[in-house]
Amino acid sequence: MPIAATESTISLIEQILQKCSKIAIKKLSNNDRKWADGPEFGHQNGPYIPLELREGSFFPSLSNATSSAAHIYECRIQTCWVRTGEVKQSRLVNYSNKGKECHLTGVPKAEFAGIGPASWFLAGRHEDSTGVTYYCVVLDSADEEGSAYVETIFELDSAFEYSLFDTAHAIVPEVAPTGFIEELLQALTEGRMESLWAACAFPKTAELAAQAQTEFLRETGAADLNPFKLECPGNALMRISRDIEYHLFRQHSARHYSAKLLHMLSGGKTPPDLTTVVTELVTKYDEIYKEVMVSAGQRSKSRAGYSFEQHVQRMLADGGIPFQEQRFVGNQRPDFILPSLKLYRDPERERDDAFILSLKTLLRERWKQVLSENKASDLYLGTVDDGIAGDSVEEMRENGIYLVVPEQLKDSKYTEYERHENVITFRDFFRTELGKRRTIWIDKGLKVQFNDS
Structure with missing residues (x-):
């Protein structure tokens, strides 16, 4: 029986998690989704399923159905597309003369049409007395809340590219450091919840x-974050900001909200009995929901990108690159001006003598916010976002914006950055764009000593 569709992608995913014991997740490559946007993008008619996702018992084994086409191995599966409740008889097919990848066809074209780069395909396996059904959902990368979830x-x-998961282990909160319980x-025993809660405050952004x-x-x-010494400085920024920092953030969250909730239930005093704890939990539910659960969710959403500027600043400093940060240019205050506001304001300078570097962890349509900064110089916009459509990249080019991305994203099959002249890597930014300006800056009387030797 189909799962009823709702307006919330998160609720759809939660329904799959509740109904299915295993789930396959795959980041969609450009070929996996562009086929649905028109015949000019090819006739793939569904996503590819890697061999690793076909091994084991998640999907049925493939077999040859006809001796006249000995290279074709296939099977039929029932899929339910939870956003609409549509049930399809889909086909898993492998053309062995073309490799090991398996093609999933017989899927709703509308699910894949118009979605952005680095979107997601999720399929949960449910088995009961009537057989096996695969509950599927396509998650557009533009759905920031669903993607973050x-x-x-x-x-x-x-x-990450693809993997199989046990749903029983999916919603596992980040564990606080050993010994925190x-x-x-x-x-709690000593009546020190007030001071412990205070000690579990979130660190400041710089910390x-x-x-x-x-x-x-x-x-x-590595000795430091010198971008001239790092082989892939953009990948390093992506690893620090999207992986390591978020892992640390969740550890701090576990400490902070556990202490906060226990403080609310105990009143910060000596340990209450179980009846009191349950009573407080029920009677203060609205307060707990607003103060703890909503607060945690909002902090998680707004946290993304807080420290991105800090990481780039550290790279500039470790590389010996002159810059000034958060200085007013008209009514705008861009993240960085290189090499200085003084040179930027010099009426006799050439356009590319000084320039602006702005940063957006998640870009989407936010790149338009920096347009007003692009008045009298080149504008470089750094990001670790893999979900920007090629049309937006071209629009940035028309507005004189150079997009700076991690090395692993530039030519990735999951992004649309390839072949766009205004998209460069962080390595190119530091070694080429800054390198060709060093002589200009020295001629202008600046003491420039990049740490690139």
Whole structure:
């Protein structure tokens, strides 16, 4: 029986999690989705399913159905597309003369049409006395809330492509550091919940950024974040901001909200009995929901990108690159002006003598916010977002904006950055764009000593 569709993608995913014991998740490549936008993009008619997702018992085994086409292996599966409730008899087919990938056909074209780069395909396997049904949903990367939800509950990092998951282990909160439960119990016993809660406050943005940078340096053995010494500085930024920092953020969340909830239930005093705890939980539900659950969700959403500027600033500093940050240019205050506001305002300078570097962790349509900054210089816009459509990239080009992206995203099959002249990598930005300006800056009387030797 189809799952009823709702307006919330998150609720659709939760229904799949409740109904299915296993789930396959795949980031959609450009070929996996563009076929639905018109015949000029090919006739694939569905996403590819990698061999790793076909191994085991999640999907049925394929078999040859006809001796006249010995290279074709296939099977039929029933799919339910939970957004609409549509049930299809889909086909898994492998053309062995073309490789090991399997093609999923017989899917609703509308599910894939018009979605952005780096979108998601989720399929849950449900088996009962009537047989096996695969409950499927396509999640547009433009749905930031839904994408963040999937990445969080399955702990998908920035390099994720596809995998199988046990849904029983999906919604697992980030564990606080070892010993925190004992710390909570001791504080509760001694009536010190007030002070413990205060001690579990979230670190400031700069502190969290520093923690993430330190962890990256420990992980890689690098001495610093000098972009001239890092082989792929953009990938490093992506790893620090999207993976390491978020992992640390969730650890801090576990401590902060556990302490906050226990403080609310205990009144910050000596431990109440179980009846009192349950009574407080029920009678203060609205307050708990607003103060703890909603607060946690809002903080999680708004946190993304807070420290991105801090990480780029550290790279500029470690690379010996002159810059000024958050200085007013008219009514705007861009993230960085290179090399200085003084040179930027010099009426005799050439257009590319000085320039602006703005940052957006998640770009989407927010790139238009920086248009007013692009008055008298080149404008570089740095991001770790993999979901920007090619049309938007071209619109940026028409407005004189260079998009700076991690190295792993530039030619990725999941993005639309390839072949756009105004898209460069962070490596190109530091080594080429800054490199060709060094002589100009020195001629202007600036002391420029890049740490690139």
